[in-house]
């Protein structure tokens with residue numbers, strides 16, 4: 001089992017959750033989510049303890065969820081509050097509930113020990129909330145691959161030249177050095193390409209056609225949030241920290257939910273510092289990302305098929321694997337600590 005349980009995961013987009021119960025599989029568990037009439041999201045195991053009908057086949061009743069077979073009513077804590085046809089529900093009539101919280105247009109769910117759930121631990125991008133930054137929502141990319149294969153990819157700026165030549169790849173950076181840093185919350189992988197030709201993306205959105213200084217910083221948060229901070233300035237006019245002429249910056253955010261051991265949903269959005277009020281710019285960026293992420297999906301699904309087929313066969317290592325390897329080590333440590341606890 002490769003899942004960290006004591007963590008916040010994305011359950012769904014906030015705009016997808018209404019007073020119609022929603023079924024989602026998360027860490028191989030069947031979950032039902034619903035919004036009570038008070039607007040607050042709630043989540044529980046998707047199984048009525050009576051005849052095992054999934055509760056997602058039922059309906060929202062006030063802030064509670066009513067089974068669609070014989071009408072048992074459960075509250076957001078998982079307690080049964082009503083059993084039609086008898087005076088009181090049986091004592092053992094309970095379902096497991098899950099802490100949920102809404103932020104950044106996302107409904108987050110805590111899959112582990114509820115006593116450890118702290119909403120302050122939910123990932124938050126400050127720029128998402130700030131003036132001058134434009135937010136655009138992407139898709140829920142459904143990938144038939146283990147989430148750690150996606151994490152490997154998101155610790156690895158070198159793949160872009162080969163997988164995304166038309167959008168994010170840069171002919172000047174095939175051999176640009178990659179560095180990484182061990183953080184308490186995960187790993188940062190960084191690739192700086194000063195004084196180089198602009199990528200297709202930078203040309204399309206920045207107006208730079210001369211040489212640029214570009215940065216890619218891949219922030220991989222435990223266990224499965226990736227923020228790619230990238231951008232460009234006119235060459236020689238300032239570093240990525242200090243600004244620079246015609247500086248464009250994008251945070252490409254990937255929130256990966258492990259569905260099963262071999263399936264992941266990557267919900268993505270992005271936040272940019274240019275033409276923040278023009279939704280067509282956000283959509284234009286999303287179109288480029290859609291091309292790139294479909295390319296990643298094809299590669300990762302093909303790798304998953306071969307991993308399953310070659311179970312137990314060792315892989316060779318390359319220097320470029322260092323940060324992905326470190327990230328996997330940190331995930332394994334978390335899983336082991338949970339198993340020991």
Ligand code: FES
Pocket residue numbers: 048049050051052053067068069070071072
């Ligand atoms: S199956 Fe849910 S109340 Fe009977």
Ligand SMILES: [Fe+2]
Pocket residue numbers: 153159160163164292296
């Ligand atoms: Fe990629």
